[in-house]
Amino acid sequence: MALLKREEWQGFVRDVDWSYSYVDDSAVFPEWHCGTGKVPREAWSAWEEDYKVSYPEYVATQREKEASAYAVKSALQRSTTFDHLDEGWKSATKMHFGGVALVEYAAVLAELKMARFGLNGAWRNMATFGQLDELRHAQITTFFGHEFIGKDAQYDWTQKAFHTNDWVLISLRNLFDGMMIAPNVVDLAIELPLTFETGFTNLQFVALASDALESGDVNFANMISSIQTDEARHSQQGGPTLEILVEHDPVRAQWVIDKAFWGSARAFAALTGPAMDYYTPLEHRKQSYREFMEEWIIDQFVHTIEEYGLKKPWYWDEFMRGLDIWHHGLQMGLWYWRPTLWWRPKAGVSKDERAWLAEKYPNWEKVFGDKWDVLIDNVNANNLEATLPETLPWLCSTCHLPACNATQSRDGTWRVRDWSLQYDGRTYHFCTNGCRQIFWKDRDNVNHQTLIDRFLAGQIQPMDVGGILGYMGLTPDVMGDDPDYEAWTKDYVGRPVEGISLAAQS
Amino acid sequence: MTETPARKPRPRRTFSAFGDVRKMPSEYEIMTHAQNWTLRENRTSAFEQNPSSAPNLWFLTYRDNSPLQAQDWDAYRDPDSLTYRAYVNLQSEAEAKVAGVLETHAEAGSDAQLPAGSVALLGHLFTPTRYLCHGFQQVEAYIGYMAPSSYITNAAAFCTADFLRRVTNVAYRTRELQVAWPDSGIGSAERSLWETHDGWQPARKAVEYALVSYDWGEAFTALNLVLAPTLDDVLLTQLGQVAKGNGDDLSWLLTSLLAADSRRRDRWSRQLAELTIAQRPDNRAVLDKWIGRWSQLADDAAHGLGQLLASLTEGAVRADDVAAHARAARERHLASLLDPASDETTAATG
Ligand SMILES: [Fe+2]
Ligand SMILES: [Fe+2]
Ligand SMILES: [Zn+2]
Numbered sequence: 001m002a003l004l005k006r007e008e009w010q011g012f013v014r015d016v017d018w019s020y021s022y023v024d025d026s027a028v029f030p031e032w033h034c035g036t037g038k039v040p041r042e043a044w045s046a047w048e049e050d051y052k053v054s055y056p057e058y059v060a061t062q063r064e065k066e067a068s069a070y071a072v073k074s075a076l077q078r079s080t081t082f083d084h085l086d087e088g089w090k091s092a093t094k095m096h097f098g099g100v101a102l103v104e105y106a107a108v109l110a111e112l113k114m115a116r117f118g119l120n121g122a123w124r125n126m127a128t129f130g131q132l133d134e135l136r137h138a139q140i141t142t143f144f145g146h147e148f149i150g151k152d153a154q155y156d157w158t159q160k161a162f163h164t165n166d167w168v169l170i171s172l173r174n175l176f177d178g179m180m181i182a183p184n185v186v187d188l189a190i191e192l193p194l195t196f197e198t199g200f201t202n203l204q205f206v207a208l209a210s211d212a213l214e215s216g217d218v219n220f221a222n223m224i225s226s227i228q229t230d231e232a233r234h235s236q237q238g239g240p241t242l243e244i245l246v247e248h249d250p251v252r253a254q255w256v257i258d259k260a261f262w263g264s265a266r267a268f269a270a271l272t273g274p275a276m277d278y279y280t281p282l283e284h285r286k287q288s289y290r291e292f293m294e295e296w297i298i299d300q301f302v303h304t305i306e307e308y309g310l311k312k313p314w315y316w317d318e319f320m321r322g323l324d325i326w327h328h329g330l331q332m333g334l335w336y337w338r339p340t341l342w343w344r345p346k347a348g349v350s351k352d353e354r355a356w357l358a359e360k361y362p363n364w365e366k367v368f369g370d371k372w373d374v375l376i377d378n379v380n381a382n383n384l385e386a387t388l389p390e391t392l393p394w395l396c397s398t399c400h401l402p403a404c405n406a407t408q409s410r411d412g413t414w415r416v417r418d419w420s421l422q423y424d425g426r427t428y429h430f431c432t433n434g435c436r437q438i439f440w441k442d443r444d445n446v447n448h449q450t451l452i453d454r455f456l457a458g459q460i461q462p463m464d465v466g467g468i469l470g471y472m473g474l475t476p477d478v479m480g481d482d483p484d485y486e487a488w489t490k491d492y493v494g495r496p497v498e499g500i501s502l503a504a505q506s
Numbered sequence: 507m508t509e510t511p512a513r514k515p516r517p518r519r520t521f522s523a524f525g526d527v528r529k530m531p532s533e534y535e536i537m538t539h540a541q542n543w544t545l546r547e548n549r550t551s552a553f554e555q556n557p558s559s560a561p562n563l564w565f566l567t568y569r570d571n572s573p574l575q576a577q578d579w580d581a582y583r584d585p586d587s588l589t590y591r592a593y594v595n596l597q598s599e600a601e602a603k604v605a606g607v608l609e610t611h612a613e614a615g616s617d618a619q620l621p622a623g624s625v626a627l628l629g630h631l632f633t634p635t636r637y638l639c640h641g642f643q644q645v646e647a648y649i650g651y652m653a654p655s656s657y658i659t660n661a662a663a664f665c666t667a668d669f670l671r672r673v674t675n676v677a678y679r680t681r682e683l684q685v686a687w688p689d690s691g692i693g694s695a696e697r698s699l700w701e702t703h704d705g706w707q708p709a710r711k712a713v714e715y716a717l718v719s720y721d722w723g724e725a726f727t728a729l730n731l732v733l734a735p736t737l738d739d740v741l742l743t744q745l746g747q748v749a750k751g752n753g754d755d756l757s758w759l760l761t762s763l764l765a766a767d768s769r770r771r772d773r774w775s776r777q778l779a780e781l782t783i784a785q786r787p788d789n790r791a792v793l794d795k796w797i798g799r800w801s802q803l804a805d806d807a808a809h810g811l812g813q814l815l816a817s818l819t820e821g822a823v824r825a826d827d828v829a830a831h832a833r834a835a836r837e838r839h840l841a842s843l844l845d846p847a848s849d850e851t852t853a854a855t856g
Contacts, residue, residue: 003609004681012677012693013670016640018701022714032560055667055674056605059598066591105541105656108663115647115666121640128643128670131650131663136590139537146536149518159521162543173543173554181544182553182561447556 006054013054016121017045033117035184039248044119047240049126053233058129062136062230069140069226076219082151087344087483088279089215094154094343095279096208096220097145098161099168099271103176104138110180110192114237117185123237130193130234137227144223153477157342164473166340167392167451168270171400174448175263186241190253191260194238197231198304199297200264204272205231207292211276214284246308257305258313259442262434265319266326266399268293273327274334277357278348288360290323315434322405322432324361328368329404329416336375337389337402339465340472341480347372351491367406367414377497379489390465395450397428398435405431423447534587540580541656564720569652573792574723576785579655584774593664597671604675604763608682611756617686624752625687627745627818631811632757633680634696634706635741636673641713643669645729652722661774665730668767675764679757705814709737709807712800724796730775731793731840732800733807738768739835740811744828748819772839779843794844801836808832 020028025041036044111134114127145158161169179191205228212221245253276289287295302312313319335345349357349372357364378386393402406414419430423443430436439446454460460471469479523540524531531539544552544565551557552565588596611617620628643666650662684693700706716728746761782789812828 003605003612004678009678009681012636012680013674015697016636016673018637018697018710020714021701022711023718027718028714055671056598056601059594059601062594063598066594070591102541102543106543108659109542109544109651112647112651112659112663112666116644116651124640124644124647125670125673128647128666131647132590132593132667135660135663138541139590142541143533143537146521149520151517153518156518156522159523159540163523163540163546165548170554177544177553177555177561182555182559445555445559448554 006052006057010052010054013125014122016125029117029119031184033113033184034119035186036119037186037249037252039186039244041119043244043248044123047120047123047244049122049236049240051233051236053126053129058132062132065226065229066136069222072222073144073219081216081218082148085217086215086281086284088281088346088348089211089217089284090152091343091345091483092208092211092275092279093217093220094152094157095271095275095341096204096224097141097155097158098342099172100204101138101141101145101158102162103172103180104134104141106176106180107134107192108138110134110188111234113181114185114188118189118237119185123189123241126234126237130237133230133234136230140223140227144219154342154344154480157478160473161342165451166342166472166474167337167395167400168341170451171270171395172267174400174446175267178446179260179263186245187256189237189241190245190256192238193235194242194304195257195260195301196264197235198238199261199301200268201228201231202296202300203268203292207287207296208272208275210286211280211284214286215281242308246310250310253308254310254313255441257310258315259438261301261313262315262319262438263399265297265322266401266431266435269322269326270330270334270401274331274345277327277360278331278353279346282353282356285356289327290360293323315432315437318432318434321407324363325367325405325407328357328361328364329406330401332368332371333393333402333404335482336387337393338480338482339389339469340474342474342478344480344483346484347375347482347488349376350488353488363414373492376489376492377495379485380493381497384485392452392455392468394429395452396431396435397448397450398430398439398446400450401431403429403431532587534584534589534592537589538584538657538660542659545579545654545656565652568720569654569722572654572721572723574721574727574782574789576654576782576789578785579653580657581785582655582657582778582781584657584661585777586770586773588661588664593667597667600763600766601671604760607756607759607763608678612682616754616756617682620686620754621752623818623820624749624754624757625683625690625692627748627752627815628679628683628754628757629687629690629692629695630699630703630705630814630818631741631745633676633683633692634700636676636680636696637700638709638713638737638741639669639673639676641717642729642734643673645713645716645719645725648720649722649726649729652725654722658778661778662726665767665771665774668771671767672764675760679760703814705810705817708803708810712737712803712807715803716800723792726775726778727793727796728800730771731779732797732804732836734768735772735839736801736804736808736832736836737811738765739832740808740815740828742768743835744815744823744831748815748823751822776839776843779840783843790844790846797840797844801833804836805829805833 108131111127111131115124115131118124118127142158145155148155162173179196180188183191205224209221209225242253273289276285276292305312334341335347338345375387393404395401396403404416407417408414419433419436420427421436421440428439430439455463455468460467520527520531520536521539551562553559553562555562646662646666646669650659650666653659653662680693683690700710712733716725716733719725719728742761742765746758749757779793809825809829812825815828816823816825
């Protein structure tokens with residue numbers, strides 16, 4: 001006689017809710033933690049995950065996964081692969097380690113929150129597996145990043161990044177605090193598992209894994225593809241939650257999903273976009289960021305929201321236009337403010353690379369080419385000074401990223417537009433109309449000082465570039481610089497300097 | 507002042523967060539240290555959002571301003587140094603053992619041979635524990651969510667999963683017993699026993715109160731220092747002994763195997779309590795007050811279960827003895843923790 005099948009007994013594991021009588025239900029499930037809102041409390045009893053898992057299955061499967069992930073790592077330990085990796089690719093990995101390791105830990109906290117406050121026992125159990133999964137991701141990412149510290153101090157930011165006030169990290173903390181650790185669990189389940197994990201993480205984990213393999217970084221590819229195999233399990237907390245919310249409060253469901261998608265799209269434009277279209281060596285690029293977004297995010301996202309009877313977000317056209325603009329503008333911002341980065345940002349605008357960019361993004365030369373030309377000519381004139389920042393970029397009061405998105409005016413010219421609004425006697429500035437609208441709808445919660453606000457308020461001392469870098473936690477051994485100026489400027493040596501470039505030089 | 511010649515710093519070997527360490531941190535430390543950014547230094551609020559948002563105020567009140575304070579929570583180490591990898595290795599082995607025991611007994615048809623008294627005992631004191639343990643699971647998840655160091659969060663995170671493990675084993679046995687004894691009420695009566703049977707009410711009251719104890723330090727004290735050590739003594743140790751006496755080897759083995767998780771929880775919890783006192787002796791008064799309050803609830807709960815046990819063993823055990831045994835188990839767990847004389851020794855080892 002063998003063991004009973006899971007289906008025969010799992011009902012009991014899932015059936016663990018009871019009626020409280022010594023305390024109020026609303027004390028055990030406070031509204032702002034649980035966010036049932038217009039959904040009647042008893043409606044949550046219908047919550048059911050599609051794909052069930054039990055504790056013994058979980059630990060057995062995960063043990064195998066861990067064993068093979070670390071076996072690959074130790075097999076590669078003595079290889080010299082790392083020393084031969086392209087600087088651009090290394091930068092993509094540094095950005096990943098610093099930008100992701102502690103986000104995985106934020107997800108641990110998010111899952112623990114759902115394990116406590118989830119409105120159904122089965123949901124709380126799934127979140128209990130979810131917090132273990134995320135603990136795995138945080139630990140494996142941290143450990144793999146740690147391995148390279150001896151070779152390159154920038155890998156110290158695997159752990160350090162999120163403890164600093166670097167502008168990139170303020171922006172990411174703002175996003176992930178808002179959609180992972182702090183929100184009520186209903187919003188959380190829709191923002192994290194549904195919008196972020198079934199969509200965006202694919203881009204970072206599946207697409208980047210293929211770039212990693214192309215770049216010869218088997219270790220990294222191994223790590224992120226192993227992580228990705230866990231997502232199917234815990235990301236299914238989103239579906240059943242959304243289904244119940246849509247039934248009782250479709251307006252809120254639409255807003256929560258729209259907000260999370262927008263915030264994620266902004267962050268990915270800042271990080272994944274440059275990594276794919278500029279840092280990954282040209283010969284190793286499989287698709288452009290835009291193509292990846294279309295294939296992995298947009299089709300699936302539209303399909304998902306339609307499946308739940310929701311509409312495309314109100315900002316859809318602005319978002320789609322942004323696919324050709326946002327990450328290119330941010331790449332320029334990242335490169336220009338390179339001393340504030342914990343990686344070495346490649347400019348990636350040699351003639352061949354520009355030809356590729358122009359092919360993938362027909363407006364690229366028109367919108368960005370002339371600005372890079374100024375930088376190129378300055379580098380070639382040995383005037384590096386002119387390519388380094390003296391001031392801070394204007395930061396968006398919603399996404400905390402530089403407000404540097406060009407939009408096309410009716411007369412066909414491209415310019416960076418200021419989106420602003422007045423609130424409480426103050427003017428707030430935004431990178432996009434979408435960010436402005438989100439701020440307004442969510443103004444009590446997201447209203448938060450940007451780095452610029454802090455600077456202007458005198459919180460950053462001394463009030464110069466040195467003071468700013470210190471406030472951001474940058475140390476000289478980590479501060480980013482271009483890994484190879486010549487690589488992208490030599491194609492243009494000796495060309496006549498004209499127009500805007502000349503003006504900038506004088 | 508003489509100037510020391512500028513020396514090129516040696517290349518880093520580990521995270522700068524460890525400071526200037528001579529000894530290389532362990533794998534456990536590398537993977538666990540300062541992972542929670544809401545605890546970063548020089549923060550104006552836990553979350554990067556309006557400092558007076560509801561989540562920020564919650565974390566300020568129940569975590570940062572908890573009566574339980576320490577200079578350096580990141581000095582805490584789980585005595586078992588558990589990482590994720592170590593955890594799944596440990597528990598997949600533990601579960602393989604459980605599966606072996608279950609399989610052997612299923613093959614032997616043990617359930618069908620149980621005397622009616624044993625079936626009733628399990629149906630009243632074992633199968634209803636899935637509710638209690640699920641409540642514990644929720645409280646432990648909250649401790650992890652709110653804890654002031656990732657070293658503590660991780661220990662609580664594994665412990666949360668351990669409670670799910672226990673609920674899972676109880677669920678499995680519930681089904682097996684239901685199949686063997688379809689008229690026993692096993693598999694259908696648990697919720698009403700849990701919600702209405704006199705013997706269970708003090709335990710339910712304790713866990714419901716624990717669910718709404720939102721100060722993280724009090725939640726930790728309530729569950730890990732008081733309720734769980736007390737009630738595990740009744741529901742694992744004493745129930746296991748009674749089962750063994752009845753010839754129900756399966757229940758005895760299963761409760762003994764599950765008790766390994768409780769011992770591990772006791773180890774890290776005790777270590778954490780010691781650290782708080784070593785770092786700040788005033789915490790003794792804080793813990794003392796909480797332990798006093800929760801011990802009353804725990805003793806009542808143990809006594810209620812003792813009455814249930816007494817009635818199901820036809821007087822072979824007495825409710826008072828059950829409660830006293832459980833209290834003694836808790837007191838061993840807390841022995842000399844609050845003892846002023848232990849100041850120096852704890853400080854030295856802490
Ligand atoms: Fe993850
Ligand atoms: Fe995940
Ligand atoms: Zn913005």
